[in-house]
Amino acid sequence: MDDHNKSELRKRAEELMLRQEQIHTKWDRDNVNALIHDLNVHQIELEIQNQELRESQLRLEKAKQVQESALARFEALFNSAPEGFILIDVSGMVLECNHTTLEMLGCKREDLIRKPFSAFVHIEDQPKFYASYPSFFKSTYPKPIEIRLIHKGSAFKHKDHSFIAELTGCSTLKQDLFKDLYHDNPFILVSIYNINAHKLLERELADAKQAAELANHALLESHDKLEATVAQRTAALKTSNEQLKQQMIEREQAQHRLRLTAGVFENTSEAIIITDAANRVMEVNPAFVRITGYPADEVIGRDPGFMKSHRHTHEFYAEMWKKIWQTGQWQGEIWDRRHNGEIYPKWLTINAVYDERGHLVNCIGIFSDISRLKATEERLEQLAFFDCLTKLPNRAHFQSRLDHALTAANRRQNKVGLIFIDLDHFKHINDSMGHNAGDQLLIEAAKRIQSCVREEDTVARMGGDEFTIILADLTDTAKVMTNVALTILESFTHPIVLEDKKLFIGCSLGMAIYPDDSGNAALLIKHADTAMYRAKESGRNRYSFYTAEMNAQAQSRISLESELRYAIDHKAFELYYQPKVDAHSSEIVGFEALLRWIHPTEGVISPNQFIPIAEESGLIAAIGNQVVEMACQGLQRINRCTPKPLPVAINLSVRQLRQDNLVNYFSQTLANYGIEAEQLELEVTESFLAKPIEKSAALLQALHQLGYKIAIDDFGTGYSSLSYLKNFPIHTLKIDRSFVMEVAHNQESRTIVQAIISMAHALGYDLVAEGVETAAQVNVLQGLGCGIMQGFHYARPAPLHEILEILSLGSTLAIQAASSLKNPKNTPNEFVSE
Numbered sequence: 001m002d003d004h005n006k007s008e009l010r011k012r013a014e015e016l017m018l019r020q021e022q023i024h025t026k027w028d029r030d031n032v033n034a035l036i037h038d039l040n041v042h043q044i045e046l047e048i049q050n051q052e053l054r055e056s057q058l059r060l061e062k063a064k065q066v067q068e069s070a071l072a073r074f075e076a077l078f079n080s081a082p083e084g085f086i087l088i089d090v091s092g093m094v095l096e097c098n099h100t101t102l103e104m105l106g107c108k109r110e111d112l113i114r115k116p117f118s119a120f121v122h123i124e125d126q127p128k129f130y131a132s133y134p135s136f137f138k139s140t141y142p143k144p145i146e147i148r149l150i151h152k153g154s155a156f157k158h159k160d161h162s163f164i165a166e167l168t169g170c171s172t173l174k175q176d177l178f179k180d181l182y183h184d185n186p187f188i189l190v191s192i193y194n195i196n197a198h199k200l201l202e203r204e205l206a207d208a209k210q211a212a213e214l215a216n217h218a219l220l221e222s223h224d225k226l227e228a229t230v231a232q233r234t235a236a237l238k239t240s241n242e243q244l245k246q247q248m249i250e251r252e253q254a255q256h257r258l259r260l261t262a263g264v265f266e267n268t269s270e271a272i273i274i275t276d277a278a279n280r281v282m283e284v285n286p287a288f289v290r291i292t293g294y295p296a297d298e299v300i301g302r303d304p305g306f307m308k309s310h311r312h313t314h315e316f317y318a319e320m321w322k323k324i325w326q327t328g329q330w331q332g333e334i335w336d337r338r339h340n341g342e343i344y345p346k347w348l349t350i351n352a353v354y355d356e357r358g359h360l361v362n363c364i365g366i367f368s369d370i371s372r373l374k375a376t377e378e379r380l381e382q383l384a385f386f387d388c389l390t391k392l393p394n395r396a397h398f399q400s401r402l403d404h405a406l407t408a409a410n411r412r413q414n415k416v417g418l419i420f421i422d423l424d425h426f427k428h429i430n431d432s433m434g435h436n437a438g439d440q441l442l443i444e445a446a447k448r449i450q451s452c453v454r455e456e457d458t459v460a461r462m463g464g465d466e467f468t469i470i471l472a473d474l475t476d477t478a479k480v481m482t483n484v485a486l487t488i489l490e491s492f493t494h495p496i497v498l499e500d501k502k503l504f505i506g507c508s509l510g511m512a513i514y515p516d517d518s519g520n521a522a523l524l525i526k527h528a529d530t531a532m533y534r535a536k537e538s539g540r541n542r543y544s545f546y547t548a549e550m551n552a553q554a555q556s557r558i559s560l561e562s563e564l565r566y567a568i569d570h571k572a573f574e575l576y577y578q579p580k581v582d583a584h585s586s587e588i589v590g591f592e593a594l595l596r597w598i599h600p601t602e603g604v605i606s607p608n609q610f611i612p613i614a615e616e617s618g619l620i621a622a623i624g625n626q627v628v629e630m631a632c633q634g635l636q637r638i639n640r641c642t643p644k645p646l647p648v649a650i651n652l653s654v655r656q657l658r659q660d661n662l663v664n665y666f667s668q669t670l671a672n673y674g675i676e677a678e679q680l681e682l683e684v685t686e687s688f689l690a691k692p693i694e695k696s697a698a699l700l701q702a703l704h705q706l707g708y709k710i711a712i713d714d715f716g717t718g719y720s721s722l723s724y725l726k727n728f729p730i731h732t733l734k735i736d737r738s739f740v741m742e743v744a745h746n747q748e749s750r751t752i753v754q755a756i757i758s759m760a761h762a763l764g765y766d767l768v769a770e771g772v773e774t775a776a777q778v779n780v781l782q783g784l785g786c787g788i789m790q791g792f793h794y795a796r797p798a799p800l801h802e803i804l805e806i807l808s809l810g811s812t813l814a815i816q817a818a819s820s821l822k823n824p825k826n827t828p829n830e831f832v833s834e
């Protein structure tokens, strides 16, 4: 308790004493005691109170000490804070500040307190300060402002004594705390941060950044420039690199070409010769040495003319050089001489080489030896235009020579004779003696024909055994041709010796004259061919001139062929049956089925007329099939009329026998009609046997195996030898009509027939004499040992129904009845002239 409080308390206690005295006077004693008691209590209370007061005094003093130390700490904190603090009122007057502010502003406390703060604001920033300052009072968290403040101290380092500060207003300060100081004058706490260094740093940074950016920009620019330059340089480098590469490639290629050229020069199979401007040999390659035979050192420096063969004229070489000078090149065939003197053909190309001024510097000659090529060419020409076997011009060559001859004949107004020659019976010889013999025969025939004509005439081989002769430039045509024909025929009267055998072969010649018989080559050939056929038909080994009548026959042959096709389609054929008779018993022992074509306008046509055409046109197969079928039908009916089966023979032509499925077809057809193979005899001509032996023997063997009986027709006209016949399964020999005809009065024919009969007996063959017309023939044949006859003497071929009628009488009676067929009434078209 301080002194003041002590005196206060004395005063109050004295007052209290005074009052007690007064009360003592007024009140009675009783009351005085109570009062004393009260006073004592009160005194104690006071003492207690006093004690409490002292304690409170002590606490207060302690609190005051705490407060003062807190104040001192806060003051210290306030003053030593790194930022400046000022309290400013609404008018901008500074109410309080800390030391930091004073330091910042470089002034004393008295220079700032109760002074307008704006005095410390840079003149240029004052508008900003005034504009922003009110906001410190209005908003709770006003936006700080940046302004420049003036430092009043002289030692301030900045020129204008200013520094940048950030002022932040704080209006949340409790105004009540300062009421005793500033009454109701509102104020705010403003904190001041010196951000000058920061700003400076910022500016420096910005400057640095700008500088860096500028530098960067400049760097980028220079980088870009550098890049562009680099790109340019790279591109240039690349280009030059590529050029370099290209140059290297070209150089390599050039070197390669050079090596190649050198390689080619050294190794080519073509000879190369290089001459200089003066035509002196500079270089030759190994092929040159090989082809010409000249060693290189023997030719270097020489004019290549030393190789000349002297086959070519002076003009030829002059032309050659002219061409080289004019065009720089010459190419052609040239004949030169080798070192050994041999002349040979070569294909030469000469190229002139000029310098840049156009002066000739070199000639390069490249050539190959074409002697082999020439030989091949000649060989090919030979093959293309000449027949390999006879060496005569072939068909193509003949054609062109004929055209040429006709053109020449037109020009010279004269004639051309064309002769077609066909060797008679060549096929027989070829087939029976083999192809080698056939070839020899053809060679000899070619020689003989050629020997009969002039050198300027053309003898050609058309193929097979056909030859032609072109007699050009004729005036007395027919006479010359006749002479040639007779000479040829005469030349063939001499035997040809083949394999130690003497062969007599004739030929048939057909002749046509240009332009008398035809105005064109094709027709002329056809006419000569027709005439040749006529010669053949007329008995062979003769010649025949073409006549218009032959042409008509040829035409009719063509129309006959188409009619024949029609006949096949419409089954316009019929079989006539000619009995075979046992002369001794007069019994019919079988029949030969002979084909007839029942023509709608011509009547019955002989097989002799159409079989050859059918054979040539290939129609024979279809006709032959119809014959087998008709024969089976006939047999079915014949069998019904006879107690024992009688065989029927059918004719098979050579072409027909080549049919692939012949055997199957026969079997099938016979099976269809229920006919046994033994009942069907197959007559084949001797010429069939002459076919390549294995094939024909195999076919006949197959047929024989199946039970068919094989008869050889027209026997004696061919070339069959005894040993040859043994190869075939033959059942019957039919003696040809030509021998039978003369057997009764011609000793020679009789001898042949006798030989045939003896042979047949020896080999166990049956015999049939064909074309028996007279009783005398019957007698002789019987006497010679042939008992089976077929011929007009007994019966002509007749249609089936007539045969069936006769058969119904019985076979012996039948033959008597068949004599009615000698002069048939029912078949007016039968070939009575035969």
Ligand SMILES: Nc1nc2c(ncn2[C@@H]2O[C@@H]3COP(=O)(O)O[C@H]4[C@@H](O)[C@H](n5cnc6c(=O)[nH]c(N)nc65)O[C@@H]4COP(=O)(O)O[C@H]3[C@H]2O)c(=O)[nH]1
Binding pocket: 578, 593, 594, 595, 606, 607, 608, 611, 627, 650, 651, 652, 653, 656, 683, 713, 714, 770, 771, 772, 773, 790, 791, 792, 793, 797, 831, 833, 834
């Ligand atoms: N002068 C005369 N002739 C007689 C006498 N007896 C028979 N003839 C005839 O002589 C030919 C005999 O037939 P070929 O020699 O096989 O000769 C046959 C045969 O080679 C062939 N031929 C006939 N039919 C066929 C056939 O169906 N197929 C084949 N591929 N050829 C057949 O036609 C040739 C001719 O047959 P055809 O004209 O029927 O002539 C028959 C017949 O009528 C006679 O006493 N005197």
